[in-house]
Amino acid sequence: AQSSVTLFGVIDVAARYTKANGQNVKQLTNDGSSSSRFGVRGVEDLGGGLKAGFWLESALSADTGTAGDTTTNKFWNRRASVSLMGDFGEVRLGRGKTSTRLVVDDFDVYSTTGLGDVTRVYNTLGSSIQTINRADNLAQYFLPGDLGGAYGSFDVAAGEGAVGAKSYGGRLGWKDSAINVAAGYQSTEGVATAKFKQLSLGASYDFGMAKVSGLWTQLKFNSLKQNIYTIGAVVPVTTAGSVLAQFSDAETNSTADRVAGTAGDAKFYTVGYLHNLSKRTSVYTTASLIDNSGLAAFKVQGNAVNSARGGRSGGLDVGIKHSF
Amino acid sequence: AQSSVTLFGVIDVAARYTKANGQNVKQLTNDGSSSSRFGVRGVEDLGGGLKAGFWLESALSADTGTAGDTTTNKFWNRRASVSLMGDFGEVRLGRGKTSTRLVVDDFDVYSTTGLGDVTRVYNTLGSSIQTINRADNLAQYFLPGDLGGAYGSFDVAAGEGAVGAKSYGGRLGWKDSAINVAAGYQSTEGVATAKFKQLSLGASYDFGMAKVSGLWTQLKFNSLKQNIYTIGAVVPVTTAGSVLAQFSDAETNSTADRVAGTAGDAKFYTVGYLHNLSKRTSVYTTASLIDNSGLAAFKVQGNAVNSARGGRSGGLDVGIKHSF
Amino acid sequence: AQSSVTLFGVIDVAARYTKANGQNVKQLTNDGSSSSRFGVRGVEDLGGGLKAGFWLESALSADTGTAGDTTTNKFWNRRASVSLMGDFGEVRLGRGKTSTRLVVDDFDVYSTTGLGDVTRVYNTLGSSIQTINRADNLAQYFLPGDLGGAYGSFDVAAGEGAVGAKSYGGRLGWKDSAINVAAGYQSTEGVATAKFKQLSLGASYDFGMAKVSGLWTQLKFNSLKQNIYTIGAVVPVTTAGSVLAQFSDAETNSTADRVAGTAGDAKFYTVGYLHNLSKRTSVYTTASLIDNSGLAAFKVQGNAVNSARGGRSGGLDVGIKHSF
Numbered sequence: 001a002q003s004s005v006t007l008f009g010v011i012d013v014a015a016r017y018t019k020a021n022g023q024n025v026k027q028l029t030n031d032g033s034s035s036s037r038f039g040v041r042g043v044e045d046l047g048g049g050l051k052a053g054f055w056l057e058s059a060l061s062a063d064t065g066t067a068g069d070t071t072t073n074k075f076w077n078r079r080a081s082v083s084l085m086g087d088f089g090e091v092r093l094g095r096g097k098t099s100t101r102l103v104v105d106d107f108d109v110y111s112t113t114g115l116g117d118v119t120r121v122y123n124t125l126g127s128s129i130q131t132i133n134r135a136d137n138l139a140q141y142f143l144p145g146d147l148g149g150a151y152g153s154f155d156v157a158a159g160e161g162a163v164g165a166k167s168y169g170g171r172l173g174w175k176d177s178a179i180n181v182a183a184g185y186q187s188t189e190g191v192a193t194a195k196f197k198q199l200s201l202g203a204s205y206d207f208g209m210a211k212v213s214g215l216w217t218q219l220k221f222n223s224l225k226q227n228i229y230t231i232g233a234v235v236p237v238t239t240a241g242s243v244l245a246q247f248s249d250a251e252t253n254s255t256a257d258r259v260a261g262t263a264g265d266a267k268f269y270t271v272g273y274l275h276n277l278s279k280r281t282s283v284y285t286t287a288s289l290i291d292n293s294g295l296a297a298f299k300v301q302g303n304a305v306n307s308a309r310g311g312r313s314g315g316l317d318v319g320i321k322h323s324f
Numbered sequence: 325a326q327s328s329v330t331l332f333g334v335i336d337v338a339a340r341y342t343k344a345n346g347q348n349v350k351q352l353t354n355d356g357s358s359s360s361r362f363g364v365r366g367v368e369d370l371g372g373g374l375k376a377g378f379w380l381e382s383a384l385s386a387d388t389g390t391a392g393d394t395t396t397n398k399f400w401n402r403r404a405s406v407s408l409m410g411d412f413g414e415v416r417l418g419r420g421k422t423s424t425r426l427v428v429d430d431f432d433v434y435s436t437t438g439l440g441d442v443t444r445v446y447n448t449l450g451s452s453i454q455t456i457n458r459a460d461n462l463a464q465y466f467l468p469g470d471l472g473g474a475y476g477s478f479d480v481a482a483g484e485g486a487v488g489a490k491s492y493g494g495r496l497g498w499k500d501s502a503i504n505v506a507a508g509y510q511s512t513e514g515v516a517t518a519k520f521k522q523l524s525l526g527a528s529y530d531f532g533m534a535k536v537s538g539l540w541t542q543l544k545f546n547s548l549k550q551n552i553y554t555i556g557a558v559v560p561v562t563t564a565g566s567v568l569a570q571f572s573d574a575e576t577n578s579t580a581d582r583v584a585g586t587a588g589d590a591k592f593y594t595v596g597y598l599h600n601l602s603k604r605t606s607v608y609t610t611a612s613l614i615d616n617s618g619l620a621a622f623k624v625q626g627n628a629v630n631s632a633r634g635g636r637s638g639g640l641d642v643g644i645k646h647s648f
Numbered sequence: 649a650q651s652s653v654t655l656f657g658v659i660d661v662a663a664r665y666t667k668a669n670g671q672n673v674k675q676l677t678n679d680g681s682s683s684s685r686f687g688v689r690g691v692e693d694l695g696g697g698l699k700a701g702f703w704l705e706s707a708l709s710a711d712t713g714t715a716g717d718t719t720t721n722k723f724w725n726r727r728a729s730v731s732l733m734g735d736f737g738e739v740r741l742g743r744g745k746t747s748t749r750l751v752v753d754d755f756d757v758y759s760t761t762g763l764g765d766v767t768r769v770y771n772t773l774g775s776s777i778q779t780i781n782r783a784d785n786l787a788q789y790f791l792p793g794d795l796g797g798a799y800g801s802f803d804v805a806a807g808e809g810a811v812g813a814k815s816y817g818g819r820l821g822w823k824d825s826a827i828n829v830a831a832g833y834q835s836t837e838g839v840a841t842a843k844f845k846q847l848s849l850g851a852s853y854d855f856g857m858a859k860v861s862g863l864w865t866q867l868k869f870n871s872l873k874q875n876i877y878t879i880g881a882v883v884p885v886t887t888a889g890s891v892l893a894q895f896s897d898a899e900t901n902s903t904a905d906r907v908a909g910t911a912g913d914a915k916f917y918t919v920g921y922l923h924n925l926s927k928r929t930s931v932y933t934t935a936s937l938i939d940n941s942g943l944a945a946f947k948v949q950g951n952a953v954n955s956a957r958g959g960r961s962g963g964l965d966v967g968i969k970h971s972f
Contacts, residue, residue, distance in 0.1 A: 005331045005648050007653045007688060011702040011730040013741040015787075028741065028785035028806045038688065038704060040331060040362065042648045044604055052605040052646045054335040056362060056384070058391075060704070060724060062742040064784045067706075067716070067723035068391070075391035075399070075723070076384060082335040082646045093337040093352060093644070094386040136388045137352035139339075158352045161628070280692055281700040304809070320741070322700045322730045324653050324690045329655045329972050364655060364686065366972045368928055376929040376970045378659040380686060380708070382715075392715070399715035399723070400708060406659040406970045417661040417676065417968070418710040460712045461676035463663075482676045485952075 007324070009038040013062045014284075014319025016115075018303035021311055025304045030061045032114040032319035033274060033284045037078055038067070043085075051085040055096075078134070090142040097134050099153040099171040100198050103184035106173075107202030107215035109232030109246045109270075114301060115288040115315045116270035118215070118230050121250040121298045123264040125221035127190030129164035131157055132198070136165065149174050151182075164190050169198070178206045196221045210235045224256040226264050241275040244286075250298075260309065263295030280323040289314040331648070333362040337386045338608075338643025340439075342627035345635055349628045354385045356438040356643035357598060357608045361402055362391070367409075375409040379420075402458070414466040421458050423477040423495040424522050427508035430497075431526030431539035433556030433570045433594075438625060439612040439639045440594035442539070442554050445574040445622045447588040449545035451514030453488035455481055456522070460489065473498050475506075488514050493522070502530045520545045534559045548580040550588050565599040568610075574622075584633065587619030604647045613638040655972070657686040661710045662932075662967025664763075666951035669959055673952045678709045680762040680967035681922060681932045685726055686715070691733075699733040703744075726782070738790040745782050747801040747819040748846050751832035754821075755850030755863035757880030757894045757918075762949060763936040763963045764918035766863070766878050769898040769946045771912040773869035775838030777812035779805055780846070784813060797822050799830075812838050817846070826854045844869045858883045872904040874912050889923040892934075898946075908957065911943030928971040937962040 014032030018025050030036055039057035046052055057078035060067045068075035074095075081094030097105075101112075110116030112133075124132060137158040143151055152172040159166025169186025181203045190196040197220040204213040215230040232246035252264035272286035290298045290313045297306060299313035307313040338356030342349050354360055363381035370376055381402035384391045392399035398419075405418030421429075425436075434440030436457075448456060461482040467475055476496040483490025493510025505527045514520040521544040528537040539554040556570035576588035596610030614622045614637045621630060623637035631637040662680030666673050678684055687705035694700055705726035708715045716723035722743075729742030745753075749760075758764030760781075772780060783805040790801040800820040807814025817834030829851045838844040845868040852861040863878040880894035900912035920934035938946045938961045945954060947961035955961040 007331070007655070009688070009702070009704075011704075011728070011742070013730050025808070026806060027808050028787060040333075044602060044646070044648070046602045046605060050601070052601065052644075054333070054646050054648060056333075056335075060728060062724075062728040062730060065716070065722040065724040065726075065728040065743040068389070070721045073394045074389040076386075076389040078389075080335070080384060080386040080389040082337050082386060082644055084644065094335070095389040139352060158350060160349070160351050277698070277700065278692060278694045281694060320700075320730055320732065322692070322702050324692070324702060331655070364657075368926060368970070368972070370926045370929060374925070376925065376968075378657070378970050378972060380657075380659075392713070397718045398713040400710075400713040402713075404659070404708060404710040404713040406661050406710060406968055408968065418659070419713040463676060482674060484673070484675050 004044075005040060005042040007040055010034045010036050010321060010323045011062045012036045012319060012321035014317040016302055016315060016317035018300055018305065018313070018315035020299055020303055020305040020307045020313035023305045027302060028063045029302050029317070030063050032286060032317045032321070033282065034111075034321050034323070035078075035113055036060045036062055039078070049086050053083040053085060055079050055081050055083070087144060089144040092140040092142065094138060095134060095136050096138055096140065098131055098138070098157075098167070098169055098186055099140070099155050100169045100184035100186035100200060101133050102153070103171050103173070103182045103200040103202050104215065104217065106180065106182065107204060107213045108230065109213055109234055109244050110286075115286040115317055116244065116246055116272060117301050118228070118246070118248050118268070120301055121248055121264070121266045121268045121290060122217065122228060123219060123226045123250070123252060123256070123262060124196065125219060125224040125226065125256060125262050126259075127164065127188070127194070127196040127221040129188045129190050129196045130162070131165065131167040131186065131188045135167060149176050151175070159189060164188060164196070180204045190221055194222050224262055225253040226256065227251050240277075241273060244270070244272045244274060246270045257294055260295045264298070265293040266296050266298050267291045268298075281321070283318075283320050285316070285318045287314070287316045328368075329364060329366040331364055334358045334360050334645060334647045335386045336360045336643060336645035338641040340626055340639055340641035342624055342629065342637070342639035344623055344627055344629040344631045344637040347629045351626060352387045353626050353641070354387050356610060356641045356645070357606065358435075358645050358647070359402075359437055360384045360386055363402070373410050377407040377409060379403050379405050379407070411468060413468040416464040416466065418462065419458060419460050420462055420464065422455055422462070422481075422491070422493055422510055423464070423479050424493045424508035424510035424524060425457050426477070427495050427497070427506045427524040427526050428539065428541065430504065430506065431528060431537045432554065433537055433558055433568050434610075439610040439641055440568065440570055440596060441625050442552070442570070442572055442592070444625060445552060445572055445588070445590045445592045445614060446541065447543060447550045447574070447576060447580070447586060448520065449543060449548040449550065449580060449586050450583075451488065451512070451518070451520040451545040453512045453514050453520045454486070455489065455491040455510065455512045459491060473500050475499070483513060488512060488520070504528045514545055518546050548586055549577040550580065551575050564601075565597060568594070568596045568598060570594045581618055584619045588622070589617040590620050590622050591615045592622075605645070607642075607644050609640070609642045611638075611640045652692075653688060653690040655688055658682045658684050658969060658971045659710045660684045660967060660969035662965040664950055664963055664965035666948055666953065666961070666963035668947055668951055668953040668955045668961035671953040675950060676711045677950050677965070678711050680934060680965045680969070681930065682759075682969045682971070683726075683761055684708045684710055687726070697734050701731040701733060703727050703729050703731070735792060737792040740788040740790065742786065743782060743784050744786055744788065746779055746786070746805075746815070746817055746834055747788070747803050748817045748832035748834035748848060749781050750801070751819050751821070751830045751848040751850050752863065752865065754828065754830065755852060755861045756878065757861055757882055757892050758934075763934040763965055764892070764894055764920060765949050766876070766894070766896050766916070768949055769896055769912070769914045769916045769938060770865065770876060771867060771874045771898070771900060771904070771910060772844065773867060773872040773874065773904060773910050774907075775812065775836070775842070775844040775869040777836045777838050777844045778810070779813065779815040779834065779836045783815060797824050799823070807837060812836060812844070828852045838869055842870050872910055873901040874904065875899050888925075889921060892918070892920045892922060894918045905942055908943045912946070913941040914944050914946045915939045916946075929969070931966075931968050933964070933966045935962070935964045
């Protein structure tokens with residue numbers, strides 16, 4: 001069983017201007033198009049169709065040199081897992097991204113990254129959940145890759161007594177060369193053991209001149225509810241360049257709207273351009289605007305200035321990303 | 325002098341159930357059979373029989389993504405060292421495992437890891453020593469490898485003014501294909517400059533149908549004393565699978581027994597099974613029970629619940645480990 | 649575009665004795681001759697003379713196992729950057745060393761490391777600047793390498809609202825086989841938006857039997873000023889060994905001299921010997937003494953004991969460094 005260890009990563013740095021509430025911030029920042037990371041992974045062939053694998057992945061901020069999640073003190077915060085793989089699919093144990101979030105990543109034109117990250121208008125509705133993106137103590141099962149286009153994964157996270165950490169969920173999808181459809185659902189124990197429930201349905205179709213994506217997410221906690229409707233498109237304009245555009249409409253129900261901390265109506269507009277210098281290196285520019293209503297105060301990524309309630313938050317960046 | 329840098333590591337994840345004092349905890353946890361780690365090491369041939377080498381090794385928790393020792397903020401907490409090697413042996417400088425602990429590792433059937441880790445019933449007797457496993461500021465000398473089976477190492481740790489950090493110690497052993505015997509001794513300055521003294525004697529013999537190990541450790545601090553007697557066996561049951569069993573009897577003297585914080589009589593039972601899927605990947609299960617007496621309150625690894633004084637702590641896990 | 653990722657690093661460990669104010673400290677310490685580090689870097693050829701590159705570099709202390717800057721919680725504290733390179737030179741974005749510091753590094757015989765580090769007598773004059781060595785949010789431009797010996801770089805650091813973080817600067821130099829001359833200048837916004845200004849002029853000439861370096865640095869903040877005059881030499885004594893000697897005279901103006909926190913007259917003497925066991929591995933010894941005047945209380949690197957005002961601080965170390 002020969003060792004095969006691969007070092008990999010992404011460095012994404014951008015100059016960004018963001019504005020809200022009459023104030024602006026100029027930054028050299030991070031992760032405008034892809035999340036910067038450093039990782040090590042490998043696969044071992046065990047014979048008889050069985051394989052073992054590991055994956056360690058750490059976020060990083062190239063603008064300041066931090067690594068991992070410095071708040072929770074997790075260096076390998078993006079993923080730390082061991083897997084057994086075979087004809088049956090893959091069993092994966094450790095920390096990683098939840099199945100439901102993968103649906104959001106896949107049908108958000110910006111892959112939940114940078115100024116266009118659709119989850120900037122997602123609302124955790126006061127639930128204190130920790131599993132909206134990644135989860136600790138995760139046991140995951142992935143369907144095998146040869147199901148005629150069908151794919152899916154299911155996961156359970158052991159809460160180990162922490163609030164907002166115990167969850168189960170999954171996703172099922174189907175794709176061929178042009179079409180991709182998927183549904184994901186996750187239930188997490190939030191504060192007072194009430195469940196935070198996420199449902200996402202996504203679909204995309206590649207028309208050739210444009211790939212159009214649609215995504216509907218519903219978030220629920222007790223009687224509080226939010227619906228986020230997103231439509232986006234990637235339009236190739238040259239062999240190396242594409243225009244990306246996306247619009248989201250986020251609406252909380254009247255119960256949530258009454259409370260400043262959970263209020264959530266907003267419209268979110270993003271447009272950008274990505275130009276590939278090679279398969280591994282790209283330059284990009286993105287502009288986005290969140291237009292809050294009522295008591296909502298969402299803000300675009302990296303905006304150090306808070307929106308006024310019902311106000312706007314917007315940004316523009318120009319960046320470069322390099323994968324290795 | 326060609327560069328030869330090797331990336332290496334272990335990911336060990338287990339589902340574990342532990343119970344004490346009428347309460348139980350279910351976890352996806354870490355390090356049931358080997359300690360998870362990520363490392364980088366290399367050796368340079370300097371010519372004339374001389375070599376230089378380095379070793380950096382960081383612990384990790386695949387269940388949560390943490391790395392190193394997050395309490396003391398040491399990323400390369402397992403080892404960070406530079407070495408000069410030659411016919412004379414090896415001189416090694418940096419942070420690393422003490423010689424005395426290597427004796428305990430070698431004759432503990434569970435290599436001081438997981439539910440069977442014998443040091444769970446070791447008592448530092450209120451000494452506040454930091455060197456029972458690894459030490460900072462360590463200068464070590466290792467005997468060369470061609471002494472007809474004899475081996476050994478000696479080390480001094482500079483205290484640099486910290487309590488429980490200044491130590492000296494060593495080990496001497498002899499092994500051939502079936503037998504291995506060793507003795508280790510370490511003295512560390514604990515609180516009030518009193519010495520914490522560790523003595524370990526170990527022996528193992530491979531009968532073919534079973535490899536049997538015995539280990540005696542005596543720990544002393546002022547008039548407080550603990551003796552731990554351990555016997556264990558590894559029994560190959562198939563070409564790929566082995567049963568591991570171990571029993572320890574830990575006894576503190578009457579002076580230590582009077583004080584809740586240092587009292588330490590306990591019996592420790594462990595049995596498990598390890599199955600190799602390849603040289604690099606194994607699955608395992610381990611069950612262990614600590615039965616405390618008097619004021620003792622030892623608990624098995626990973627048990628978030630404290631034992632009642634004189635009560636029991638037990639656990640069961642099933643896991644997978646993968647080396648790269 | 650083939651991936652080419654290189655792991656690299658340095659481990660430098662030394663036994664050091666330092667003394668000041670009648671007290672002494674014995675340590676196994678770090679970075680006596682080169683700064684210990686662990687890094688990953690790579691370059692991608694984009695075609696048409698264009699290249700992309702990345703660089704991640706983390707400090708480490710082999711004596712204790714810490715990594716990065718544990719105070720500011722930056723793992724990749726030495727450098728985290730992405731670059732585009734071509735005939736035009738290099739544009740580099742991220743965290744890294746400022747251009748002005750590169751002049752000090754180049755003409756300090758000890759490359760601002762260990763007991764001889766010239767910046768031990770540099771005075772930030774109460775400005776709270778953070779950019780005297782490295783800077784966050786740095787955009788840098790480097791001249792191309794084919795300008796007939798001329799070289800240079802220019803940089804701007806976005807302050808993002810932090811005190812002492814917003815700076816601009818650059819350096820210009822010229823070198824051939826024997827001579828090297830350079831000038832660097834940097835201006836940083838310190839407390840109360842007053843500017844901290846650094847000017848360094850350096851020159852070196854390799855006479856064959858000795859390479860002699862001279863460096864003048866002037867630091868200014870409001871009406872406070874410090875001049876540091878340094879002269880050093882590297883004298884090859886065998887094919888593998890060199891003697892390094894350096895003297896600095898640091899003088900603050902009368903305004904700074906009146907205040908204990910900024911007072912700064914001192915003379916700094918260093919002498920050492922470096923012996924290469926190979927291109928990658930060396931042993932060394934260094935002795936240094938700082939002789940403070942007036943209210944100055946500079947101390948040599950790693951001295952845990954503070955100098956008395958106007959007193960002396962000195963040290964001696966013996967170490968080994970290994971690059972990979």
